[in-house]
Amino acid sequence: xxxxxxxxxxxxxxxxxxxxxxxxxxxxxxxxxxxxxxxxxxxxxxxx
Numbered sequence: 001x002x003x004x005x006x007x008x009x010x011x012x013x014x015x016x017x018x019x020x021x022x023x024x025x026x027x028x029x030x031x032x033x034x035x036x037x038x039x040x041x042x043x044x045x046x047x048x
Contacts, residue, residue: 024030
């Protein structure tokens with residue numbers, strides 16, 4: 001695979017990832033992920 005195709009593939013994947021990230025934030029998934037992360041950390045420490 002030459003470097004032009006590789007670069008194009010990387011750009012396409014980067015744009016697709018950014019679009020999925022924006023879609024998740026738009027749906028309100030960031031708050032869900034943050035709350036689950038907090039609960040997991042508290043369980044590991046033994047507080048929750």
